[in-house]
Amino acid sequence: MSTVTYTDHTGQARVVEATVGDSVMETAVRNGVPGIVAECGGSLSCATCHVFVDEADLASIPPMEEMEDEMLWGAAQDREDNSRLSCQIKVTEGCDLHVTTPATQV
Numbered sequence: 001m002s003t004v005t006y007t008d009h010t011g012q013a014r015v016v017e018a019t020v021g022d023s024v025m026e027t028a029v030r031n032g033v034p035g036i037v038a039e040c041g042g043s044l045s046c047a048t049c050h051v052f053v054d055e056a057d058l059a060s061i062p063p064m065e066e067m068e069d070e071m072l073w074g075a076a077q078d079r080e081d082n083s084r085l086s087c088q089i090k091v092t093e094g095c096d097l098h099v100t101t102p103a104t105q106v
């Protein structure tokens, strides 16, 4: 089983069972997780799917590509070292990812 834990900026956490191959953004949208807007639907052109990945999980996901890195500079809340766009993080078999959503996405 694969899971993603979404914690909002107030500290409230929600664990969601995720489908392998879906993105962390798609998993949030399909399960009604607040805090991820995803205006562009995952085409890497909005930065409203910004999340902060738990430091312990960073090594388990592929590094970001150049385009994601550029898009993150336009995120509504300032990026941090652990910032990622959740549409670019794929759920893998047995993964147990933890992300925190920013206070604002727009």
Ligand code: FES
Pocket (backbone or CB within 6 Å): 025, 038, 039, 040, 041, 042, 043, 044, 045, 046, 047, 048, 049, 071, 085, 086, 087, 088
């Ligand atoms: S959903 Fe638009 S960049 Fe991720």
